[in-house]
Amino acid sequence: MKTFKIGGVHPEENKLSAGKPIEVFPIPQKVFIPLSQSLGAPSKPVVKKGDVVKVGQLVAQGEGFISSNIHSSVSGTVTKIEDYPGAAGYRSPAIFIDVEGDEWDESIDRATDLKRECLLSPEEIVARLKDFGIVGLGGATFPSHVKLMVPAGKKPEYLIINGVECEPYLTSDHRLMLEHGEELMVGISILMKGLGVTKALVGIENNKPDALSHLSKLAASFPGIEIHPLKVKYPQGGEKQLIKALVNREVPSGKLPIEVGCVVNNVGTAFAVYEAVQKNKPLFERVVTVTGKSIPKPANYMVRVGTLVSALLEHSGVNPEEGMKVIGGGPMMGKALTNIDVPVVKGTSGILVMPASASKRMAEVSCIRCSRCTTVCPMGLEPFQLCTESERGFYELAEKDRILDCIECGSCHYTCPSGRHLLDHIRVGKAAVAKMIRARAAK
Amino acid sequence: MNEIIIYSMITLAGLGIASAVILYFVAQKFKVIEDPRIDIVADNLPGANCGGCGFAGCRNFAEAIVKAESLEGLSCPVGGATVMGNIGQAMGLAVEASEPKIAVVRCNGSKAHAPAKVVFDSASRCSFAHSLFSGESGCPNGCLGLGDCVVSCSFDAIHIDSETGLPVVNDNCVACGACVKACPRSVIELRYKGKKDRRIFVSCINTEKGAIARKNCEVACIGCGKCVKVCPFDAITLANNLAYIDFEKCKLCRKCVAECPTGAIHELNFPARKEPVAASEQTDAAV
Amino acid sequence: MNLLTVSGSPHVHADQSVRKIMFGVIISLIPAMLVSFYFFGLSAIILTLTAVVSCALFEFLIQKYILGNVPTIGDGSAMLTGLLLAFNVPSNLPVWMIIVGSLVSIGIAKLSFGGLGKNPFNPALVGRVFLLISFPVDMTSWPLPQSFSTSLTDVVTGPTPLGIVKEGLKKGDALTDLMQQVPDYVNLLLGNMGGSVGEISALALIIGGLYLLFKRIISWHIPVAFIGSAFVFAAVLNFANPEAYVNPFFHLVTGGLMLGALYMATDMVTSPMTPAGMLVFGAGCGIITILIRVFGVYPEGVSFAILIMNAVVPLLNKAFKPRRFGV
Structure with a gap:
């Protein structure tokens, strides 16, 4: 089964609300x-x-x-x-x-019937998403119409749909896939049309077998949409990790997914797209x-x-x-x-x-250089090093050690046996390095 | 036996002479020609390499002085007027008069004045906390009390008071400005040290509307403007619901201190007043 | 008003701690400990206990009264150091010597560098090498194993299998004759031979090592590279001249190689951070071990090999970075 290659952790899933409609x-x-x-x-x-x-x-x-x-x-x-x-x-x-x-x-249109055919042109779809305030619902809330406007010179090949929901506890995407599968599929087709691609890959972790089988059945009647089961591993929902898992391409450091011909959207977004385009909602x-x-x-x-x-x-x-x-x-x-x-x-x-009882962090002790943070980092960074560099203010070194590649997934902190506040310091370091680079550009 | 001693002495002496000759020529070849005045200036500097002057270290500062051939705009905050005077004398340059400054913490949101509404549990670093949330008290401008300023200080001049949770500046302060840069909320300002260390300042930088500011902190500046009206020297300005005392204009008359309804204006190192002041019972916390 | 807790993400944590790792390693050492207690009797028990207690005590006293820190003996790292130090010395070593060794391990090799996580060299090995150089006679007279004995005085001492081979070859004895004098492979695996307290039974150490691997406390890279490179190097020598160089399997089951490869070289603090670095580190340890054993003065070279490689760990960390994503 597919998954991304570097790093990753397996936190307890605790999908308590998976069975709740x-x-x-x-x-x-x-x-x-x-x-x-x-x-x-x-x-x-x-x-x-x-x-x-x-x-x-x-x-x-x-x-x-x-x-x-x-x-x-x-x-x-x-x-x-x-x-x-x-x-x-x-x-x-x-x-x-x-x-x-x-x-x-x-x-x-408040009727609940399914409207399959989308009559809008790609430009109209983009305009509709803009007018109807559709943003990425995976968490980053990036405006969706901007994602569909492919910069000149770049050619999208795949629409990647994120149904991974790798965060423990959360089940909103899972329920959406189960209860609004058809609408989702239409939404994906609309996004494909808006983007001008013929292939959409939906990645779903195999801890959601019901959603996998449901969508696989539906996908048979939607040309170009493929459903891919993925091995459970956090942070598979990160767009770079998801692209790596599904099409085995690595988004170059500092670049957007379009660089490797991919555009990633969440299943929640695809549902919102359906409602906006087909139901004017x-x-x-x-x-x-x-x-x-x-x-x-x-x-x-x-x-x-x-x-x-x-x-x-x-x-x-x-x-x-x-x-x-x-x-x-x-x-x-x-x-x-x-x-x-x-x-x-x-x-x-x-x-x-x-x-x-569960909300306090464990007490922080010395780093024992166990290298677990390095092992689990999905971006192949050395979190312990970046943390120290940020703490001491060595931002030039941190930049060389690619601190800006950090996707803030938190795997390093999650796995650290010393309870070091790795990600906290890395975040500060990222902000400082970004500021330093801006200042350099301004000169 | 004697031969061994003689031979080894000759060998060692020969080696020594040969090395000396080589070293001499190498030194000549790679000699760096440097203005001797740089050394003179650098000798006069404190050598703390604090960066308060804006240069990477004392030597860089000395180079800058020698290069500029003037002392305009160049000042060593650590050494102050004395050191700059000595340098001026050595270089034969005119010295700009500069009044000594000190770091002033403009927040009095102590644990008692601005009680915590949430519990912070992450890396003890103001810059992180600032990006994470508005602060335990809820004040989005006030001191977070996690000590980025303490870490940045090379002179052991600023410490967090465990009772109030606020930083306290002591006499070691040389106004190098490291803490000002380190504070993510610009709580600290360099102000004139003042005659006999007497200073008056608004110990609040909250720009929210009065009622909201007051909800989080009982000693916040509410932007009422009473101090502006009472100031005879036009030293106080009001912007974004916040009063600010210009230390260059302030004549330390203390009228505003008595006028402030929340006690946000602090006076330091003044003798006790003759008649009791009702409005502002000063806490020593914000020294 | 209910106070909510606010912290940066992530908000969950793997069920791991330094304490768990240290006690995991201690648990994995139990089989080797039992074997040593069986063969060396009461003296091994006393020695091990003394080392563990004195290491913990020195850590506590130094941290509390000299450094003024909060003592961290609860994390078990000092106890582990004591245990490993005891495993690396002969069981009849005078008790006061192991106490001196503990002081060197904890005081000099660990706390003077800043405590757990900051020491460049493996503390137990520093203590061991200090003892070896200071008290060479006591450190190289190994009691021969006997089934559980409570006697502390009349032990029979003799050389280790490695010592027999080394001395014999020096005298010009034929290797085949020398191999007659050492125990057979079954006994070597079980630990029925002369040697330091914990190093004798390769089998018990491998069981413990598998536990560590299973618990993911160590990764396979260092042990495999260490054992593999030692084996290959010894095999090459043996292949070149079987008369002068012993069978490579003999190297693997004798001396401290297993203890070193599974426990000493894999010490997290003093080993590299990336898999590639770990492989180089392990290979270096293995080759230096065989070099010292075959060509050096000492019959055994694991401690020196690991300490030498400890010194290059910062360089390895610089040279071998993890594979970056998208580069």
């Missing part, structure tokens, strides 16, 4: 829609205080090349546009909407896994963007306790929340609750 989460009383939900520049609000909005109505316009539109996830009145604390505790502008009823924009809700060993009811919810995490936790029966850690995303790459009253955004794939 996607439930529609009740619409909250109030939503907080942050204006910065994708990579790139924050969007500019096009509504003002007192405006009445419908579900799916454009509320903020993307500005600049890498930026995306944002739509209202509820119907109601805009009460204010003000700074609101995000997951990290830093405040950024958000649109506050008081919910009244659930009135959808008329253009949205902008991206304003997504599947969020709420999970954790101490949670009474791990579940997968279809959640409107702007719903507070605290509402999700309450619905799942979580009692906030001291020392608990609430993570937006999975345990390997997710971000710990500073506050549970933060809104779900387009990039929220899951909410993981760690009880107080």
